[in-house]
Amino acid sequence: MVIRWARLQPTIWTAVITLIACLTVAHAEGRDAAKPSEFVLLAQIVLLIAVGRGLGELMQRIGQPSVIGELLGGLLLGPSLFGWLWPSAQGVIFPSSGEQKALLDGIAQFGILLLLLLTGMETDLKLVRKVGRAAVTISIAGIAVPFVCGFALGEFLPQDLLPHPEARLIASLFLGTALSISSVKIVAVVVREMNFMRRNVGQIIVASAILDDTIGWIIIAMIFSLASHGRLDLASVAQALFGTLAFLAVSFTIGRRLVFRLIRWANDALVSSAAVITVILLLMSVMAMITHLIGVNTVLGAFVAGMLVGESPILTRQIDERLRGLISSLFMPVFFGLAGLSADLTVLKDPSLLLLTAALVLIASVGKFGGAFVGGALGGLSRRESYALASGMNARGSTEVIIATIGLSMGVLSQTMFSMIVTMAILTTMAMPPMLRAALARLPLGEEEKERLAREEFEERGFVANLERLLLAVDESANAIFAAHLAGLLAGGRGLPITVLHVGARARLQEKKRASAESHEAAIISAARTSAEVEPDGGGRVEVLSRAQEKTAEEAIAEEAKKGFDLLVVGMDKVAGGDGGFDRQIDDLTSGFDGPLAIVAAKGIHRKEPTARARKILVPVSGSNVSRRGAEVAIALARLSPEPLQVVYVSTTRDRGARRSSASMSLAREEAILKDMAANAARYDVHVGTTLRANTAPEVAILQEISASGADLVVVGVDRIRGDSLNFGSVAAAVLGKSTASVLLVSDGEVRPKT
Structure with a gap:
């Protein structure tokens, strides 16, 4: 704990210095409080980042998601603690004037879109398709049960908890949605931290959370349309529903190709720095505006934009990390900190509200856990797998906070209900990691x-x-x-x-x-x-x-x-x-x-018919990295060939001086290399035939094997040798010049000195 405190001291001192600076200018700012202050805005941002990121760091060290620290940072700086201990100072730093709040709200609202963009980028649709039936069953059951529970709770809430009692239906729908959706970001982080992302149950958990999020944002878009009209208007609901379906259909057909081409164009044609990130932000904004124009929430457009951007095949790791860094370091602590500021946990000192909050947490947990468990059983999972799945799906985290913030801004949720939902999100998210870790640790690993x-x-x-x-x-x-x-x-x-x-x-x-x-x-x-x-x-x-x-x-x-x-x-x-x-x-x-x-050299049949499928592929191996690279390419091509891949072990040019003089000497190393190559090929259902030619010059061995096996394509992994011209060495030159089969020479990017 001493180490943690020492590492967190700079963050704490930053927060203290900012507090002192804010209080120092209190009188000057107070004289003209009607005007928004840029200084106060900067102080708010610095405090939210310093405290939120500092507590996020602490949370990660104790096995919790960093978003919990950012939420707690807002709670500490808001009326729940700071405003309760020192109301005047808290009022100086976070004044209640509309114009001043609008400045921070504007940043937070853009932060919501960026968070949904990031969530969409983390959405792996291939994974959803891969696990198929199980994820769909789990997601539907995991949403339906807690949604019904939340809706029923909303119908029985006291009127004084509703901002507009006459619009109880909208509030109940919002509450049902808030209780039913899992946070794909939190779920994915915990599963990844435990190295379970590739396990079958890990993939099902993440895929189900992805479907939860996707369905949830569509539901929110529908509810937003209802709330904007203040009543159940079938015409407006139909407009929003068909508009959403049309938007999704266009996005995942024409839109997917358009997004990819725009990113490719920005990467290839623009020379300015961060051009691809600029295009991504513009795409997100345009799609968010489109969803607003069709009568649904902007978050749906940002989320779909993220999914399309994440599927772009040339989104490099560097661009991805830059964008995530900007969102994680600035917009996440500001948005979640502001959500914490908006919540007032002092209302829970009322025993009736505390009891109601406990009921909310219980209903949310039991409903989600039970729904996901039943869905897992229906999807063909074992009892242990269903338990692990239900444990993982119970995390609300960022998703619930975003939904609650939208509900608060729309006037659907009261300040008290907002505080209760934030409390529920924090408690369920903090409970999820230890439960999921315990459940996953007991799952055995099958042969398949x-x-x-x-x-x-x-x-x-x-x-x-x-x-x-x-x-x-x-x-x-x-x-x-x-x-x-x-x-x-x-x-x-x-x-x-x-x-x-x-x-x-x-x-x-x-x-x-x-x-x-x-x-x-x-x-x-x-x-x-x-x-x-x-x-x-x-x-x-x-x-x-x-x-x-x-x-x-x-x-x-x-x-x-x-x-x-x-x-x-x-x-x-x-x-x-x-x-x-x-x-x-x-x-x-x-x-x-x-x-x-x-480097490709067509010979034999491929000179006459260049697009003819290679029937027999040969690859020489020696245990070196370059020969392994050639073997990988050969295996990828051999998956399409009607005959087994022929793998021949040859000695390298470095082995010529040490070539065996007796056939009786041990060939264990060479045989082990051939077995390893056969095992690698078997992972892709590629059958192989192996030959050992360790006592022959490599170029001679390869040419002999081409003739003996009847191969029509030989794939050779080669070294690129330093020099004035392209040089792959004498073996590659001999094979290229004398082979009767087509030749594919594959080198890595490293240039090696001539030996």
């Missing part, structure tokens, strides 16, 4: 789940699974079409965007023919659709952007490389040069790209 986790762990460290964007440089040759075909197979499995850069004398003409059936773009799209045979979840859908070389090849590649590509695939008519290296044009193309390369 263990295999899936091993595969995902392998992918996390892998090369192909972490590709996000490909750049394809091609001319008009058959080899270029073959390169486009391979790039489409790699990209199609996960829906990666591809930029096709046409180079050479006919670059402009090739770019204009992009819509023809014989174009490179058509080859990519056709190959991507083929990927859907083994990746039905995300395969077959790729975005292809075409560009024609307008500068030298080196300058064109260097300019494209600035936009962030993970792999450059090169398909040119002439690959090998006269000196055993690469053709001069390939040298020029690759000199401007520092990342991983894939």
Whole structure:
């Protein structure tokens, strides 16, 4: 605890200094209190950030979400404590004048939109589709039961707790919604902290919370429409309902493509700093305004915008972290701190209100826990899994506070009811982490789940699974079409965007023919659709952007490389040069790209039919990182081949001096490497055949295996060697020059010294 106190001292001193500064100018500000003060606004923001983030840090250290600290910060600075102990000082820093409050309210209202944007970005729709029936059943049951309980409670509330007793229906609907929705952010944080995000039950918990949030914001949008009319107007409800459905339909069809293209355009075309973040904020604001115009709340537009932005395949980690940093460090402590300021827990000194608040917490907890537990049982989960699920779904956190704030601002909830809901949100959220940890710790790991986790762990460290964007440089040759075909197979499995850069004398003409059936773009799209045979979840859908070389090849590649590509695939008519290296044009193309390369050389059937599927794929391995990278690419391509992947162990050039003189010497290491490769392939349902050629020169071993296996494509992981021209070493040069099968050379971005 001493360490925690020492680390929190700077934050506490900041809050104290701000308090003293505010009180020092109290007389000066008080003389003209009718006018809003920028100083007071800054003091409010500094206090909310310092106290909220400081308490958030403390909460995280004791295993609680940081949002609880931000809420508690507002409660401490508001009438619940500071205003109760020193009302005059609290009135100076947080005056009740309308204009002064409007300044902070404006920041908080924009903060709501940003919080919903962030929540939407964390919404993984693929995860919802993956767990399917279980998540839908759990979400419906988990919402219906507490909603009915909350609605019934609202119908029996004393009239003095309602701001407008004649609008009890709206208040009851709002209360039912507030009790029924889980906080996907809190749930996801706790599940992630416990390393359960990849476990089956962890995915179901998060997916159910995502559906809860999505359904909840649609319900809130409907209730907002009702509240704005003050009565049950069927025409207005129908307008809001169909407007919402139309908005969602357009957003997830045309809107998804438009958002992706806007983000891509900002990333590729704009040179100013933080251009993508600017576009994201504009998209959020425009979609929020659209939902307002159709008669529903702006939060729905911000939430949907976040979901679309989160699905963008080129949203880089750096952009994502910048945006999250801005929201987490400024808008979250201000919004949740203001929510705490608006709550007055001193009302709970009234025994009847304290009892009613306890009943509210009990109804919320029992209703949500019971509904989620029943939903889990109906969804096919075991008793232990249902218990863990119900424990996780009981966290309200940020979501309830946002809903309660909206209800308060709309006049649907009274100040007392708002304080009671905030109390409920804090208590249920603080109870969730220890309950969920205890429940998850007792869940056993099944064999099928263990295999899936091993595969995902392998992918996390892998090369192909972490590709996000490909750049394809091609001319008009058959080899270029073959390169486009391979790039489409790699990209199609996960829906990666591809930029096709046409180079050479006919670059402009090739770019204009992009819509023809014989174009490179058509080859990519056709190959991507083929990927859907083994990746039905995300395969077959790729975005292809075409560009024609307008500068030298080196300058064109260097300019494209600035936009962030993970792999450059090169398909040119002439690959090998006269000196055993690469053709001069390939040298020029690759000199401007520092990342991983894939050089394609079509031979045999692929010269005549560039889009023909490779029937037999061969990959040499040696245990090195580069050979593993080649094996990953080969496994990804072999998933689409009718015959098993052929894996051959070859010694590296470094092993030549130590090559075995006796076949009787131990080959345990080599056999272990082959078994490891076979296990990696089995994770993707790829069958393999293995061969051991440890006592033969690597280039000879590869060429012999090509002939023996009848392979029509060989994938080789290679080192990029430092020099004046592109050099992958003597083994790659020999295979490229003498192979009868098509060759795909894959290197990483590291340039190694010549040995």
